[in-house]
Amino acid sequence: MSVELRPLGDRCNIQCRYCYQEGTRHAAAAAPRYSLPGMLAALEELGEPFVLFGGEALLVRDEDLETLFAYGLEQHGINAIQTNGALIEAHHIDLFRRYRVRVGISLDGPGELNLARWAGSAGRTRRATARAEAALDRLCREGLAPSVIVTLHRGNAAGERLALLAGWIRHLHAIGVQRVRLHLLEVDTHNDSQGLRLNDAENLHALRSLRQLESELPGLRFDLFREMRDMLLARDAVSSCVWQACDSYATRGVRGVEGGGERSNCGRTHKGGVAYLAAPRRGYERQLALYATPQERGGCAGCRFFLMCKGNCPGTALEGDWRLRSEHCATWYGLFEDLETELAAAGEQPLSQSPRRAACEAELTALWQAGLDESLQSLTRRLGVAAA
Amino acid sequence: MSLRLLRLPLAIGAPAPRLQLAAPRLAWAGRVMQATWTPRFEAVRAALLAVELEQLAQGAISASAVDCLAGDVSALTALLRPRELAAIPLGAYAAAPPDSADPAAVVLNYRFALVRRERLPLLVEALAADDLERLLQLAAFPACCRAALVRALAAGEDLPLAIHAHGAASAAGPASWDSPAFSAAGAASGSGPASAASSALAAGPAAAVNAAASPIEANALLQPLGIAAVAHVPCSAACTASQALGCERLERGSAAGHAQAMAHLRAALAWPASYSQRNGIAEVQTAALRLVQESARREPQLTYRWHPAAAASIAAGGGADAAVADRTADTGSASPIAAGHSAGVAAIAADTDLDNPAAADYGFASLHAWRMRQAAVVWEQSRRLRGGGSFIDLACGDGYLLQLVEAETRRLSVFGLDRSEAQIARAQRRLPHRSLCLRHGDIAGLAAQAPAGGYDFALLRPEDLLPLPEPERRHSLRTVFGAARQVLAYASDQALRRHGSLGGLLTAAGLAATRTPAAADISAEVQPLP
Numbered sequence: 001m002s003v004e005l006r007p008l009g010d011r012c013n014i015q016c017r018y019c020y021q022e023g024t025r026h027a028a029a030a031a032p033r034y035s036l037p038g039m040l041a042a043l044e045e046l047g048e049p050f051v052l053f054g055g056e057a058l059l060v061r062d063e064d065l066e067t068l069f070a071y072g073l074e075q076h077g078i079n080a081i082q083t084n085g086a087l088i089e090a091h092h093i094d095l096f097r098r099y100r101v102r103v104g105i106s107l108d109g110p111g112e113l114n115l116a117r118w119a120g121s122a123g124r125t126r127r128a129t130a131r132a133e134a135a136l137d138r139l140c141r142e143g144l145a146p147s148v149i150v151t152l153h154r155g156n157a158a159g160e161r162l163a164l165l166a167g168w169i170r171h172l173h174a175i176g177v178q179r180v181r182l183h184l185l186e187v188d189t190h191n192d193s194q195g196l197r198l199n200d201a202e203n204l205h206a207l208r209s210l211r212q213l214e215s216e217l218p219g220l221r222f223d224l225f226r227e228m229r230d231m232l233l234a235r236d237a238v239s240s241c242v243w244q245a246c247d248s249y250a251t252r253g254v255r256g257v258e259g260g261g262e263r264s265n266c267g268r269t270h271k272g273g274v275a276y277l278a279a280p281r282r283g284y285e286r287q288l289a290l291y292a293t294p295q296e297r298g299g300c301a302g303c304r305f306f307l308m309c310k311g312n313c314p315g316t317a318l319e320g321d322w323r324l325r326s327e328h329c330a331t332w333y334g335l336f337e338d339l340e341t342e343l344a345a346a347g348e349q350p351l352s353q354s355p356r357r358a359a360c361e362a363e364l365t366a367l368w369q370a371g372l373d374e375s376l377q378s379l380t381r382r383l384g385v386a387a388a
Numbered sequence: 389m390s391l392r393l394l395r396l397p398l399a400i401g402a403p404a405p406r407l408q409l410a411a412p413r414l415a416w417a418g419r420v421m422q423a424t425w426t427p428r429f430e431a432v433r434a435a436l437l438a439v440e441l442e443q444l445a446q447g448a449i450s451a452s453a454v455d456c457l458a459g460d461v462s463a464l465t466a467l468l469r470p471r472e473l474a475a476i477p478l479g480a481y482a483a484a485p486p487d488s489a490d491p492a493a494v495v496l497n498y499r500f501a502l503v504r505r506e507r508l509p510l511l512v513e514a515l516a517a518d519d520l521e522r523l524l525q526l527a528a529f530p531a532c533c534r535a536a537l538v539r540a541l542a543a544g545e546d547l548p549l550a551i552h553a554h555g556a557a558s559a560a561g562p563a564s565w566d567s568p569a570f571s572a573a574g575a576a577s578g579s580g581p582a583s584a585a586s587s588a589l590a591a592g593p594a595a596a597v598n599a600a601a602s603p604i605e606a607n608a609l610l611q612p613l614g615i616a617a618v619a620h621v622p623c624s625a626a627c628t629a630s631q632a633l634g635c636e637r638l639e640r641g642s643a644a645g646h647a648q649a650m651a652h653l654r655a656a657l658a659w660p661a662s663y664s665q666r667n668g669i670a671e672v673q674t675a676a677l678r679l680v681q682e683s684a685r686r687e688p689q690l691t692y693r694w695h696p697a698a699a700a701s702i703a704a705g706g707g708a709d710a711a712v713a714d715r716t717a718d719t720g721s722a723s724p725i726a727a728g729h730s731a732g733v734a735a736i737a738a739d740t741d742l743d744n745p746a747a748a749d750y751g752f753a754s755l756h757a758w759r760m761r762q763a764a765v766v767w768e769q770s771r772r773l774r775g776g777g778s779f780i781d782l783a784c785g786d787g788y789l790l791q792l793v794e795a796e797t798r799r800l801s802v803f804g805l806d807r808s809e810a811q812i813a814r815a816q817r818r819l820p821h822r823s824l825c826l827r828h829g830d831i832a833g834l835a836a837q838a839p840a841g842g843y844d845f846a847l848l849r850p851e852d853l854l855p856l857p858e859p860e861r862r863h864s865l866r867t868v869f870g871a872a873r874q875v876l877a878y879a880s881d882q883a884l885r886r887h888g889s890l891g892g893l894l895t896a897a898g899l900a901a902t903r904t905p906a907a908a909d910i911s912a913e914v915q916p917l918p
């Protein structure tokens with residue numbers, strides 16, 4: 001679970017061509033509310049560590065950033081920010097150090113590989129990319145190595161570009177980056193993501209190549225592979241939202257706090273450009289339907305990886321319809337198979353191969369029917385199912 | 389008080405074992421919508437209940453039903469007593485409390501049939517006999533709607549109310565609404581059969597699109613929330629009997645002092661709305677909210693229905709109400725981003741300039757390391773550069789750093805020098821508009837090329853001077869400082885390794901920083917050591 005604080009809502013200094021927020025950004029009729037006390041009150045009520053998010057969080061004025069970081073440090077001993085990196089200045093790095101801010105920078109690669117993260121013109125995009133790269137480099141030199149989010153698409157992971165991306169990640173490793181988060185492109189109709197999508201084979205090829213790269217780079221981890229492996233072993237206590245039976249009416253993986261302190265849903269499910277407010281309670285209609293619906297109809301019936309994947313993020317659902325499984329199914333499936341084979345070869349038993357898998361599925365779907373949920377870790381323990 | 393009117397006086401469990409009665413989950417399309425419509429819905433529900441109770445009391449209908457939380461039973465009783473009405477429990481079902489986020493929290497919802505005291509025996513008899521037909525008759529369902537619902541339930545329909553109504557409506561085709569009340573509502577949303585043809589919702593190959601639109605559809609869509617002009621479940625969008633009853637009810641409500649609530653109801657029924665059912669999940673979307681209901685049946689069937697007005701009115705950013713300000717829309721292919729689509733993708737398809745093999749010659753392990761260093765130098769010096777002026781990179785390589793300097797502000801004109809002809813050629817390709825200012829050569833020739841008044845900035849790699857014999861090095865430095873007002877220096881990875889730090893490199897080259905650099909700096913303004 002993460003709390004995303006979005007002080008300025010979707011507002012951003014750049015306009016990534018594929019950004020899932022473009023729909024709500026362009027449709028917004030009124031400026032979002034902004035109230036520092038409102039945000040602090042909402043954070044207080046939630047009582048959990050938060051990530052400064054956006055849009056672009058560094059558009060917030062410095063005094064307010066400092067107030068928010070000071071609050072985070074006092075309450076939780078730690079802070080986090082997710083940024084496109086282009087606005088980072090020396091004084092921000094100073095704040096990051098003083099307030100123990102873990103920095104995540106989104107960059108899809110060097111130079112042209114990052115062109116989809118468009119800043120309005122070729123020149124401005126080049127500058128924004130270079131500034132983000134420079135800030136990343138600087139943070140590493142200051143001993144504050146950020147994590148990096150790379151979204152895979154035609155501009156950075158197709159054909160020969162994949163090798164360039166890999167070379168760049170090698171360099172990130174050399175300067176001290178330890179965590180890279182990989183996103184598969186989420187395709188929306190309200191932005192340019194269609195033209196950037198990789199097909200399943202290309203996505204799988206890219207992920208397999210990067211996984212190979214990971215084995216050559218001691219100390220650098222792509223969160224994705226470790227998480228998927230952990231899911232197969234029913235170790236899902238800290239897995240990310242996409243594996244956690246997300247409900248687009250009340251995204252639990254991501255809970256947003258807006259600039260006026262209002263609660264919001266994860267923007268990835270705002271398909272029609274409408275930022276629906278979170279429904280008060282979660283539901284599992286999607287997972288239950290997927291479990292029972294044949295795969296040729298957009299469901300997951302019969303898939304041995306269903307317990308781990310659960311149809312994945314509704315924001316990536318086929319046809320943009322949250323009721324269907326993720327359009328990246330074939331990619332996840334291929335990767336789960338790779339990991340499963342390796343685990344089995346290493347003498348471990350992935351849950352997908354457990355003779356008690358059906359029992360676990362029955363238990364979990366029964367819980368969902370009752371509006372409840374449980375981690376695989378606790379469920380397998382309770383049922384005495386050995387995984388791992 | 390939370391009472392929800394659903395005129396289905398059927399015992400829970402039978403004869404409609406799987407008819408979904410619980411209120412659907414709802415999400416508002418923004419806080420303005422929520423703030424505006426939550427109280428209006430409350431008012432509409434209260435008014436509809438009052439109208440229903442009056443109709444029961446007057447004998448216009450014999451039976452109805454409400455859902456009621458335990459805490460509201462006494463309030464309900466208080467409403468029934470003066471009207472000589474009785475309530476018969478039809479059963480209870482557990483559901484999450486409407487506003488609780490706690491997944492474990494459930495409350496009991498009671499369903500009561502409401503009936504005039506003297507007609508109590510009739511209702512009890514019909515309930516005891518599980519006589520669905522009779523029960524619906526007591527609830528004043530028109531014959532056609534009665535038959536349709538009996539048929540649907542016998543066929544094992546287990547769908548939410550809206551879906552049932554839609555299943556029936558899809559077969560029936562477009563309606564024509566002549567009643568003043570309804571056509572007013574229709575006009576407000578710009579809907580109607582005439583615009584039906586323009587409606588199309590891309591919904592995948594399995595989609596069955598039915599563009600028929602009528603207030604009865606909206607009625608069916610919001611009915612699970614208790615927001616409906618027609619109290620029974622209409623058999624189709626074209627049902628004239630239902631239409632007449634709906635109109636009558638709206639008028640009755642207005643006449644009974646609920647004019648405002650009825651106006652809100654009319655507005656809600658005029659919302660563009662879509663309904664779809666897929667793999668057993670039904671979803672209704674309107675400009676103000678969306679709601680979802682699950683059904684046990686996992687039909688592949690995909691039925692999208694869309695009020696023709698929806699696309700147009702949403703795209704225009706408008707709607708039935710001023711509160712629509714909070715509504716956001718899918719602007720589709722007309723979006724400004726889409727306009728840039730082809731340009732963006734074309735640019736992305738172009739070759740990269742990430743193929744320069746010369747990094748090692750410049751003291752870096754990889755092109756990425758070299759480029760990132762150049763980006764870091766510009767980042768560190770950015771503030772200084774934004775003032776503008778002329779800038780020369782004395783080892784410009786393929787011109788990447790100059791390109792970044794140019795991007796800082798238009799007020800900078802850039803010049804480059806490099807000992808490699810091949811690199812200058814690359815730089816000229818990168819910066820064709822500065823072609824004449826990018827020259828092959830070394831520092832010795834700098835003075836001859838300098839613009840009148842010299843450069844504002846010169847960027848030096850001190851490590852390039854170290855291999856030179858002492859007099860030549862000193863001469864080079866004199867040349868640089870003679871040609872530029874501010875001299876900036878940076879180090880390659882190789883030089884940093886060799887000299888421990890930027891400071892170490894500067895000293896070795898006979899230079900000093902004008903101000904002590906920060907520990908992480910890899911560039912500085914420099915001056916010659918005395």
Ligand SMILES: C[S@@+](CC[C@H](N)C(=O)[O-])C[C@H]1O[C@@H](n2cnc3c(N)ncnc32)[C@H](O)[C@@H]1O
Binds near residue numbers: 104149183
């Ligand atoms: C919406 S941004 C907000 C925070 C900040 N502006 C940033 O860029 O990191 C959060 C993350 O979502 C990613 N993202 C945006 N649109 C996406 C899409 N269509 N598919 C996959 N990831 C996407 C971005 O690349 C970024 O890493």
Ligand code: SF4
Binds near residue numbers: 268312
């Ligand atoms: S919509 Fe996707 S990203 Fe958002 S919380 Fe759900 S799973 Fe996570």
